[in-house]
Amino acid sequence: MVFVLLAIFLLVFAAVLTRYVFHIPVGWLEETTRFNFVVNIFLGTALVTRQRLDINIDVLSPLIHNVKVKNAILWGLKLVLFGLSAWFVYLAYGYMLRGWSTPGRLSGTFLPTGSIRTVPFVGAVLWTLEILILLFKDGASVFKRQGRKT
Numbered sequence: 001m002v003f004v005l006l007a008i009f010l011l012v013f014a015a016v017l018t019r020y021v022f023h024i025p026v027g028w029l030e031e032t033t034r035f036n037f038v039v040n041i042f043l044g045t046a047l048v049t050r051q052r053l054d055i056n057i058d059v060l061s062p063l064i065h066n067v068k069v070k071n072a073i074l075w076g077l078k079l080v081l082f083g084l085s086a087w088f089v090y091l092a093y094g095y096m097l098r099g100w101s102t103p104g105r106l107s108g109t110f111l112p113t114g115s116i117r118t119v120p121f122v123g124a125v126l127w128t129l130e131i132l133i134l135l136f137k138d139g140a141s142v143f144k145r146q147g148r149k150t
Contacts, residue, residue, distance in 0.1 A: 001040060001043055001044060001047065004036050004039060004040040004043065005040060007036050008033055008036050008037055008040065011029050011032055011033040011036065012029075012033055014026070014029055015029040015030055015033065026108070027107050027108030027109075028108030028109045029108070030108060031106050031107070031108040031109050031111075031116070032108075032109065034116070035116055035119065038116070038119045038120065038123070039119055039123070041123070042119065042120065042122070042123020042124070042126065042127065043123070045123065045127050046123070046126045046127050046130050049127060049130040049131060049134065050130050052134075060073065068142070071138065071141060071142045072142050074138070075135070075138050075139055075142045078131060078134055078135050078138065079135060081131055082128065082131045082132060082135060085124065085127050085128040085131050086128055088124045088127075088128075089121070089124045089125055089128050092120040092121040092123075092124040093121055095117055095120060095121070096114060096117045096118050096120070096121040098117070099112075099113045099114035099115075099116070099117030099118070100112070100113070100114030100117070100118075101114075102114070
């Protein structure tokens with residue numbers, strides 16, 4: 001991720017330098033910067049989900065003292081997040097298909113229009129898979145059966 005941020009910085013610096021110092025704007029610099037920015041957003045989302053650094057609002061946590069109930073509520077919230085991410089995959093898939101069905105190319109890089117529209121779909125799929133992995137890992141501890149005492 002640091003390398004993508006460094007690439008964005010260097011690309012913007014080069015775009016400003018070529019446009020305002022040399023008076024020769026280069027179109028592919030702006031498109032490549034936009035592409036790297038979108039990639040960085042989705043890589044960051046998947047990384048935050050994997051490391052469990054997403055935003056937490058502890059309103060109910062101090063009120064619930066039973067660890068099993070607390071874990072079940074957190075698992076349910078992850079299930080809602082999975083539903084939202086699956087909906088985002090559906091929307092990004094449609095966005096990607098519209099890009100690939102549109103004839104034409106990007107003005108600076110001459111890549112097909114669908115290439116930039118594929119990135120949100122791939123990022124959404126990766127994010128959804130990370131949430132699904134967390135659901136299975138946390139679900140094993142939430143729904144684990146206790147041995148019966150006789």
